[in-house]
Amino acid sequence: MSTGARTSWLRELVRKPFFWGLxxxxxxxxxxxxxxxxxxxxxxxxxxxxxxxxxxDILRASAPILMIAVGMSLxxxxxxxxxxxxxxxxxxxxxxMVLMKDAGDSGSVLVALGAIGLALLISAVLGxxxxxxxxxxxxxxxxxxxxxxxxxxxxxxxITEGQNTSASNEPFRWIANGFLxxxxxxxxxxxxxxxVVGLVVRRSALGLMxxxxxxxxxxxRMAGIKPNGLLLTVYIxxxxxxxxxxxxxxxxxxxxxxxxxxxxxxxxxxxxVVIGGTSLSGGKFSIGxxxxxxxxxxxxxxTIVFLGISSSATPAFKAIVIVVLCLLQSQxxxxxxxxxxxxxxxxxxxxxxxxxxxxxxQEVTA
Amino acid sequence: MSVQRRFVKFLGLxxxxxxxIGLAACSSSGGDGASGGEGDDLTxxxxxxxxxxxxxxxxxxxxxxxxxxxxxxxxxxxxxxTNLDQKSQIDAFTSFVDxxxxxxxxxxxxxxxxxxxLKRAQEAEIPVVLLDRGIEPDDTSLYVTxxxxxxxxxxxxxxxxxxxxxxxxxNYITLEGPAGVGVVNERNEGWDASVxxxxxxxxxxxxxxxxxxEGKSVTETLLKANGxxxxxxxxxxxxxxxxxxxxxxxxxxxxxxxxKIATIDGTLAAMEALxxxxxxxxxxxxxxxxxTALDVVNxxxxxxxxxxxxxxxxxxxxxxxxxxxxxxxxxx
Numbered sequence: 001m002s003t004g005a006r007t008s009w010l011r012e013l014v015r016k017p018f019f020w021g022l023x024x025x026x027x028x029x030x031x032x033x034x035x036x037x038x039x040x041x042x043x044x045x046x047x048x049x050x051x052x053x054x055x056x057d058i059l060r061a062s063a064p065i066l067m068i069a070v071g072m073s074l075x076x077x078x079x080x081x082x083x084x085x086x087x088x089x090x091x092x093x094x095x096x097m098v099l100m101k102d103a104g105d106s107g108s109v110l111v112a113l114g115a116i117g118l119a120l121l122i123s124a125v126l127g128x129x130x131x132x133x134x135x136x137x138x139x140x141x142x143x144x145x146x147x148x149x150x151x152x153x154x155x156x157x158x159i160t161e162g163q164n165t166s167a168s169n170e171p172f173r174w175i176a177n178g179f180l181x182x183x184x185x186x187x188x189x190x191x192x193x194x195x196v197v198g199l200v201v202r203r204s205a206l207g208l209m210x211x212x213x214x215x216x217x218x219x220x221r222m223a224g225i226k227p228n229g230l231l232l233t234v235y236i237x238x239x240x241x242x243x244x245x246x247x248x249x250x251x252x253x254x255x256x257x258x259x260x261x262x263x264x265x266x267x268x269x270x271x272x273v274v275i276g277g278t279s280l281s282g283g284k285f286s287i288g289x290x291x292x293x294x295x296x297x298x299x300x301x302x303t304i305v306f307l308g309i310s311s312s313a314t315p316a317f318k319a320i321v322i323v324v325l326c327l328l329q330s331q332x333x334x335x336x337x338x339x340x341x342x343x344x345x346x347x348x349x350x351x352x353x354x355x356x357x358x359x360x361x362q363e364v365t366a
Numbered sequence: 367m368s369v370q371r372r373f374v375k376f377l378g379l380x381x382x383x384x385x386x387i388g389l390a391a392c393s394s395s396g397g398d399g400a401s402g403g404e405g406d407d408l409t410x411x412x413x414x415x416x417x418x419x420x421x422x423x424x425x426x427x428x429x430x431x432x433x434x435x436x437x438x439x440x441x442x443x444x445x446x447x448t449n450l451d452q453k454s455q456i457d458a459f460t461s462f463v464d465x466x467x468x469x470x471x472x473x474x475x476x477x478x479x480x481x482x483x484l485k486r487a488q489e490a491e492i493p494v495v496l497l498d499r500g501i502e503p504d505d506t507s508l509y510v511t512x513x514x515x516x517x518x519x520x521x522x523x524x525x526x527x528x529x530x531x532x533x534x535x536x537n538y539i540t541l542e543g544p545a546g547v548g549v550v551n552e553r554n555e556g557w558d559a560s561v562x563x564x565x566x567x568x569x570x571x572x573x574x575x576x577x578x579x580e581g582k583s584v585t586e587t588l589l590k591a592n593g594x595x596x597x598x599x600x601x602x603x604x605x606x607x608x609x610x611x612x613x614x615x616x617x618x619x620x621x622x623x624x625x626k627i628a629t630i631d632g633t634l635a636a637m638e639a640l641x642x643x644x645x646x647x648x649x650x651x652x653x654x655x656x657x658t659a660l661d662v663v664n665x666x667x668x669x670x671x672x673x674x675x676x677x678x679x680x681x682x683x684x685x686x687x688x689x690x691x692x693x694x695x696x697x698x
Contacts, residue, residue, distance in 0.1 A: 311573035
């Protein structure tokens with residue numbers, strides 16, 4: 001009885017779209033452990049009250065990717081795409097940095113909150129422009145957000161007058177570098193936001209309506225769903241989340257680099273969403289999947305550095321991991337293997353992975 | 367109903383309008399600064415430039431524009447590339463030749479593909495001076511001279527400083543720019559020329575894409591991968607070095623004593639960090655060579671010959687005091 005329940009639980013997990021993402025994270029961690037057996041070791045530094053370890057670094061690095069991936073998964077679910085998130089990150093970071101610099105590098109919490117507020121407001125406005133272009137003007141999402149992607153970096157340059165701008169503000173810095181109950185604040189924040197978005201979307205009809213628009217806009221409109229307001233909301237949310245990511249990103253070094261902050265992050269976000277099992281053609285989406293995808297990309301980036309893969313081979317290594325992952329996810333490729341394995345036993349696949357179970361459970365709840 | 371729809375349409379148009387104004391504002395900042403005044407005794411100089419790229423380039427091109435003024439007897443026609451595109455540079459170059467300017471200054475975005483354009487200038491007897499970036503293949507008969515700081519030489523000096531600082535050897539990591547870029551290869555070449563054969567051991571070399579954020583993230587991981595047993599970080603630009611300094615601090619080490627960080631470029635932010643003891647060594651990559659260019663142009667017009675490669679001297683700063691001395695009037 002209990003073993004039956006266990007295998008069915010396991011089978012369900014294997015069937016989840018982001019299962020292979022989890023496998024890839026574990027595989028990468030194992031690769032790192034092979035290089036250095038102490039890779040997973042986490043120590044507690046009583047002096048600063050923080051946990052120290054490679055895994056903690058991965059969690060911290062994953063926070064901005066998680067944010068934009070969550071926003072992106074909603075946008076993609078409506079059948080759209082948001083290419084502007086990287087540029088919005090740069091704008092948000094630029095606004096925050098310039099404001100704090102003009103405020104005179106104080107340690108005041110008010111200044112930090114003001115900077116965050118204004119940065120998020122402007123990100124929301126940029127998101128709203130995307131939304132209006134897509135929902136009301138009827139431009140293709142790819143084109144409208146491409147415009148914003150190009151314009152955004154220009155806006156960031158105008159805001160900072162083309163210079164990389166630094167500022168100092170302890171509360172702001174704490175968001176990106178601080179620790180709470182031993183864990184990085186950015187990661188806790190990112191997970192909290194992801195959970196809130198997930199709950200709001202899944203506990204209300206919102207998620208269902210977003211999926212309906214993505215699957216069949218015409219049918220959903222006939223069923224009484226007004227797409228315009230929803231689309232606008234989704235693009236604004238994506239903008240705001242990109243703004244949060246921008247704050248996290250510039251906060252780590254307290255410098256905004258207008259040409260590098262958020263550079264090509266939209267591709268990471270799209271990748272994270274795809275790894276999480278959301279189809280680019282729209283429809284069903286998974287916030288949990290996007291989180292797994294974001295964690296995988298952070299793990300991959302850190303692994304490349306830890307293993308010391310040479311700079312010129314880095315893109316190739318990244319591409320290989322992702323191609324393998326996409327092949328594993330592909331229904332068709334998997335069906336070839338199942339067909340070949342049919343005669344002996346159909347359920348051979350699940351029994352190969354029970355050892356990774358505890359970690360998977362943690363990740364899923366995350 | 368129709369009112370609402372019209373309102374919505376208007377909203378959309380307003381958004382598009384706002385966006386296009388924003389775009390226009392971006393592009394107008396890079397407009398040409400050439401004045402229309404056709405003075406009789408002014409020498410016309412066509413400047414095929416790179417345009418907005420970063421703090422270094424901005425300082426460099428501003429310096430050139432401020433040197434070739436009408437007061438100095440020049441009319442400078444500034445033509446920046448659109449989005450670092452070589453095609454737009456070749457177009458600007460050709461129109462300068464057709465126009466018959468007296469001298470052309472060229473900062474090429476791409477090294478290759480300039481032979482035909484340079485030959486046309488030669489046929490029109492217009493001397494061409496290369497600024498900062500060279501051309502491939504390097505045919506010195508096609509241009510008067512190339513004026514630039516020497517990446518290899520600068521990196522060699524950084525390496526020499528490192529070897530001198532660590533006579534008993536030590537572990538170091540290199541933070542590189544994007545793989546395959548000419549600057550990165552040259553800075554690696556110069557560094558290796560000095561450091562090879564010394565007791566310094568390179569434990570890792572990774573790209574951090576010229577960015578402070580990535581510099582910090584990469585350094586953080588490399589410190590952990592080597593159990594904090596790193597004494598020196600060679601960052602190929604200032605930004606990455608500044609990021610690395612923060613990672614070193616967060617790992618509980620002290621930049622300057624536990625880990626020394628050397629960077630190249632010499633921007634204001636790096637000088638401040640050097641003065642504060644965050645960095646240990648900053649080698650300038652001098653963008654201010656307008657005076658040298660002016661000298662070369664004058665000599666060429668008078669028919670004197672100049673060397674085919676003029677190296678712009680760059681200073682090294684190896685102490686907080688040296689940095690403080692120049693902080694006040696740092697232009698970039």
